[in-house]
Amino acid sequence: MKTIKKITLKENDASKACLDKVELDRIISFYAGKPGRLLGILEDAQKLNKHKYLARGDLEYISRKARVPLSRIYNIITFYAFFNLKPQGEHSIVVCRGTACHTRGSKILLDFLINLFGFKEDDFSQDGKSFLTTKDNKFTVKTVACFGQCALAPVVEIDGNIYSRMNSEKLRKIVKGISTLRGKK
Amino acid sequence: MSEEKISLRINDSVYECDAGMTILEACAKAAIDIPTLCYLKDINQEAACSICLVEVKGAKALVRSCVTPVRKDMEIFTNTPRVRKARRMNLELLLAGHPKDCLVCDRNQSCELRKLAFDMGVRDVRFPKTTKTELPLDTTSVSLTRDPNKCILCGRCVSVCSAIQSVKAIDFSGRGKSSKITTFFDSGLANSVCVNCGQCLLVCPTGAITEKNATGGVWAALSDPKKFVIVEVAPAVRAAIGEEFGLPAGSLVTAKLAQSLRKLGFDKVFDTQFSADLTIMEEGYELIDRIKNKGSLPLITSCSPGWIKFAEHFYSGILEHISSCKSPQQMFGAIAKTYYARKFNLDPRNMVVVSIMPCTAKKFEALRPEMKSAFDYWKDELNLKESEAFYDVDFVLTTREASRLIKEAGINFINLPGEDFDEPLGISTGAAVIFGATGGVMEAALRTAYEVLCGRQLEKIDFFGLRGLEGIKVAEVDIDGLKLKVAVASSLSKARLLLDEVKEGKSPYAFIEIMTCPGGCLGGAGQPIPTDNEIRLKRMEAIYREDKSKSIRKSHENPAVRELYKEFLGQPLGEKSHHLLHTHYKQKEGEF
Numbered sequence: 001m002k003t004i005k006k007i008t009l010k011e012n013d014a015s016k017a018c019l020d021k022v023e024l025d026r027i028i029s030f031y032a033g034k035p036g037r038l039l040g041i042l043e044d045a046q047k048l049n050k051h052k053y054l055a056r057g058d059l060e061y062i063s064r065k066a067r068v069p070l071s072r073i074y075n076i077i078t079f080y081a082f083f084n085l086k087p088q089g090e091h092s093i094v095v096c097r098g099t100a101c102h103t104r105g106s107k108i109l110l111d112f113l114i115n116l117f118g119f120k121e122d123d124f125s126q127d128g129k130s131f132l133t134t135k136d137n138k139f140t141v142k143t144v145a146c147f148g149q150c151a152l153a154p155v156v157e158i159d160g161n162i163y164s165r166m167n168s169e170k171l172r173k174i175v176k177g178i179s180t181l182r183g184k185k
Numbered sequence: 186m187s188e189e190k191i192s193l194r195i196n197d198s199v200y201e202c203d204a205g206m207t208i209l210e211a212c213a214k215a216a217i218d219i220p221t222l223c224y225l226k227d228i229n230q231e232a233a234c235s236i237c238l239v240e241v242k243g244a245k246a247l248v249r250s251c252v253t254p255v256r257k258d259m260e261i262f263t264n265t266p267r268v269r270k271a272r273r274m275n276l277e278l279l280l281a282g283h284p285k286d287c288l289v290c291d292r293n294q295s296c297e298l299r300k301l302a303f304d305m306g307v308r309d310v311r312f313p314k315t316t317k318t319e320l321p322l323d324t325t326s327v328s329l330t331r332d333p334n335k336c337i338l339c340g341r342c343v344s345v346c347s348a349i350q351s352v353k354a355i356d357f358s359g360r361g362k363s364s365k366i367t368t369f370f371d372s373g374l375a376n377s378v379c380v381n382c383g384q385c386l387l388v389c390p391t392g393a394i395t396e397k398n399a400t401g402g403v404w405a406a407l408s409d410p411k412k413f414v415i416v417e418v419a420p421a422v423r424a425a426i427g428e429e430f431g432l433p434a435g436s437l438v439t440a441k442l443a444q445s446l447r448k449l450g451f452d453k454v455f456d457t458q459f460s461a462d463l464t465i466m467e468e469g470y471e472l473i474d475r476i477k478n479k480g481s482l483p484l485i486t487s488c489s490p491g492w493i494k495f496a497e498h499f500y501s502g503i504l505e506h507i508s509s510c511k512s513p514q515q516m517f518g519a520i521a522k523t524y525y526a527r528k529f530n531l532d533p534r535n536m537v538v539v540s541i542m543p544c545t546a547k548k549f550e551a552l553r554p555e556m557k558s559a560f561d562y563w564k565d566e567l568n569l570k571e572s573e574a575f576y577d578v579d580f581v582l583t584t585r586e587a588s589r590l591i592k593e594a595g596i597n598f599i600n601l602p603g604e605d606f607d608e609p610l611g612i613s614t615g616a617a618v619i620f621g622a623t624g625g626v627m628e629a630a631l632r633t634a635y636e637v638l639c640g641r642q643l644e645k646i647d648f649f650g651l652r653g654l655e656g657i658k659v660a661e662v663d664i665d666g667l668k669l670k671v672a673v674a675s676s677l678s679k680a681r682l683l684l685d686e687v688k689e690g691k692s693p694y695a696f697i698e699i700m701t702c703p704g705g706c707l708g709g710a711g712q713p714i715p716t717d718n719e720i721r722l723k724r725m726e727a728i729y730r731e732d733k734s735k736s737i738r739k740s741h742e743n744p745a746v747r748e749l750y751k752e753f754l755g756q757p758l759g760e761k762s763h764h765l766l767h768t769h770y771k772q773k774e775g776e777f
Contacts, residue, residue, distance in 0.1 A: 015370075056370055070369035070377070071356035078358040085370075 014087050017057025019048055024058065028066050038068055038076060042083060051087035081144055089133040089140035091178055094157040098146030101154040105167075109154060112168040113141050116175065138179070193259040208239055208250035208261055217263055220272065220301055222279075222390055223339035224251040228348055229388075231340045235275040236301065239263050247271050273305050279337050281312035283391070290335075290392040295714040297390035298337065320365065325373030327552050328381035328545040329394055333365045336393040342366060342385030349703060351678040352495065354379035378498045380677070382491035382701045383545030383710025396545050396711065399580045400590055406537040406580070407450045414537045415525075416451040417517045417610075418442060420458055421543040421621030421706035422584045424727035428713040428720075429588035430598045435723030437731055440603025443611075445596045446541075447604060456606045457540065458613030460517035461620045461629070463749070464488065465740035467766050468510045469633040470757035472696055476667075481505045483672075483687060483694040486626050488512045490550035491701030493770065495677050501772035503687050509767040513620065514540050514547055515556055517610070518577030519765040522559030524753045525610060533563050534573065539580045541587045543621070543709035546701065551578040558765045583711025612745035615738030618731045623675035623705035624651035624658055625728070627698040631662055631671070632739045639665045646738055652729065654704050654721060657682060659694075675700040
C-alpha cells in the first residue's frame with residue numbers, strides 16, 4: 001500500500017528568523033540592481049548567521065524585502081550545495097566526492113570521519129546536500145561533488161581552507177589540532 | 186521580420202514558412218506531427234523532455250524541434266530510424282521512473298504520457314525504476330493534491346503558475362535526480378500563496394496534480410434517506426461536460442445534465458445561474474450605490490475565488506474596491522438553507538448542498554470559515570450550538586467529478602431526452618449563463634445597471650466588445666450621458682495590469698471584472714481535459730448561444746429572483762442581503 005504522508009508545517013527554533021533586520025536590509029540594498037542579486041543576498045545572509053545557515057524566517061523576510069517569490073528562493077538554496085538550511089557545527093569539514101578524489105581514496109577519508117565522530121554511514125544520502133553535525137555542535141561533515149582541485153586529489157576543505165593530498169593520518173592531526181586549540185582557549 | 190518567407194525541406198519535400206518559426210511550428214504547418222510532452226505554446230518552451238527530436242542535415246546531434254528556429258534551406262527529417270529510436274529511448278527513460286498504476290490513476294483517460302507511450306509503440310518496460318524513495322504527497326490543499334512521484338519534471342505547472350497567473354507558488358527544488366517541484370520548504374500548497382486556480386492541473390501531462398475528490402461524500406449524502414440533497418450547477422459546466430461523454434467541444438447539454446442529476450437521486454436540481462442573477466442584483470446595486478454616493482471606484486467583481494485569494498495575498502491594499510458580494514455558488518448555498526428551507530419547511534441541518542463547478546478554487550471557497558451564513562441565520566431560532574455549525578455549501582464537485590458520478594450510476598447521458606431544472610432556484614436568465622465566459626459578468630451587470638439607472642429598456646443588449654478570449658478588454662458605456670469606462674481581465678497576470686493602476690490610484694475605470702482563469706470559468710481547472718484555446722472558444726460560443734436562446738436575458742427580470750426579494754430579502758443591499766449574500770476580505774500572509 002502506498003503511504004500517504006501529510007506534509008505539515010514544521011516549526012522549530014532553527015526556522016525562526018534570527019538575523020538583525022538592519023543588517024539584512026543593508027545587504028538587500030547593497031545588491032539592489034546588481035546581476036546575481038539573489039545569490040549575493042543569500043550568501044551574505046548565510047555568512048551573517050552564527051551557525052552558517054539560512055533560517056526560514058529570515059528567508060521570508062528576504063522574500064518580502066527583495067520582492068523575490070519564496071518558491072524561487074527555495075529553488076536557489078536547494079540547488080546550490082553551498083547553502084545550508086540547518087544550523088552548522090562550529091567547524092566545517094567538506095570531503096570531496098568527485099571522480100578524481102574518489103579514485104584517490106576520498107571514500108576512506110569520509111569513512112574515517114564517520115568513525116571518528118561516531119556517525120552512522122546510512123545517515124549520508126547520495127545527493128551531496130546532506131550533512132552530519134557532532135552532538136557537541138563542534139564539527140559538521142559534508143560532502144561535495146567537486147572542488148575543481150582535481151590535481152591535488154584527494155581534497156578536503158576545513159573551515160574554508162583546502163587541504164590537498166589528504167590521508168587519514170593528516171586529517172586526524174588537523175581535527176585534533178582544532179579540538180585542542182579550542183580546549184586551551 | 187516574421188513576414189519574411191523562407192523555403193526549407195522537410196522529409197524531402199519543399200515547404201515555405203515564416204522565418205521566425207521553430208521547426209515544430211513549421212512542421213505543424215506542413216501537417217507533419219511531431220510528438221511533444223513538455224511543450225506548451227508561448228507558456229512552457231523549456232526543452233526539458235527531448236521527445237520532439239528531429240534530425241537536421243549537417244547538425245551533429247539531433248535537435249529539439251520546439252526551440253530550434255528554422256533556417257533557410259534547412260533539411261529536416263522527422264521520421265528516420267535514428268529519430269524514432271532516440272525519441273522512444275527518452276520516453277522509456279521517463280517511464281522508468283514513473284509509477285505504473287495507470288489503471289487507477291485519475292488521469293487514465295487523459296494522460297499525455299500514457300498516450301505518447303501508446304502512440305510511439307512502447308509495449309514493454311525495459312528499465313527498472315531508478316528512484317527507490319517514495320516522495321510524500323502534498324495533501325495540504327483542500328482543492329488540489331500533488332503527487333511528486335507521478336511528476337516527470339516537464340515544468341508546465343511552474344510556467345503556468347508564473348507566466349499566466351503570476352502567483353509563483355511552486356518551483357523546482359533540488360538538483361539532478363533529487364529534483365522535484367515543490368513549495369517553499371516543502372510546506373505544501375495550503376501554506377503557500379497558491380490561489381487554488383488549478384491551471385497547473387489543467388496543463389499537467391500526467392496525474393501528478395489532481396483535484397481533491399469529493400465524490401465519496403456526495404454518494405454518502407445521496408444514499409442517506411434523512412438528507413435532503415440539493416444540487417446547483419454553474420453556467421460553464423453545461424457548455425463542457427458533454428466532452429466527458431465523447432461529444433464535441435461546444436456541445437450544449439443543459440437539459441441532459443439536469444435530467445441526469447435528477448436520475449442520480451438529487452432531491453432538487455437547481456441552477457447556480459439563479460444565484461448568478463441574484464449576484465447581478467446585489468453587485469449591480471452596489472455599483473450604482475458607489476457611483477451615486479462616491480464610494481470606492483473602480484468596483485471589482487468578486488465571483489472568482491482564485492482572484493479573491495490572490496487579492497488577499499498580493500493586493501491587500503485595495504480590498505475595499507472588491508465587491509462585497511459573495512460568489513453565486515455561496516449565495517446559492519446561503520439562500521437554499523434559509524429562504525428555500527423556510528419556504529418548504531425543511532430543517533437546514535438535514536440539507537446537503539452540492540455544487541458542480543468548472544473550478545478547483547470553489548472547493549476552497551466553500552470551506553472558508555466565514556461561509557456559514559445559514560448557520561448564523563438559524564442559530565438563535567433553532568438554538569444551535571457552535572459544534573453543530575454547517576457550511577452553506579457542503580460539497581463542491583468539478584465538472585469532471587460530476588461526469589464520473591453519472592458514469593458510475595450507469596446513466597446513459599448522451600441518449601437522455603433532457604429535462605428542465607426545478608423551480609424556483611432553477612430559474613435563470615441569459616445574463617446568468619454568460620457568467621461562464623470572461624466578460625460575461627460585466628455584460629450581465631451592464632444590462633441591469635443601465636435599465637436601473639435610466640429607467641428604460643436597453644435596446645442593444647449584446648455587448649460584443651466585451652466578448653472573446655483576449656486577456657484584457659475595455660469598453661465605454663454611455664448611460665444617459667454618464668460615461669462609464671469598464672475593463673475585463675482574465676488570468677491573474679493580466680489582472681495585475683489593471684490592479685497596479687488601481688493601487689496607484691490611476692485607474693480610469695468604474696467597474697472591473699476579473700476572472701482567474703484564461704477565458705473565464707469555461708477554462709477553469711475543473712473542466713474536461715484537454716482545455717486549450719480552440720476548445721475554450723467553442724465552449725464560449727455555446728455559452729452565448731444559450732444566452733441568445735433564453736426568453737429572459739436580464740437578471741432583474743428573473744421572476745424567481747423578484748419573488749425572492751418580495752418574499753424574503755426585501756431589497757438589494759438590504760439587511761438580510763448584508764448577512765446572507767455579502768462577505769468581507771482579510772489580508773493574508775503574502776509575499777509582497
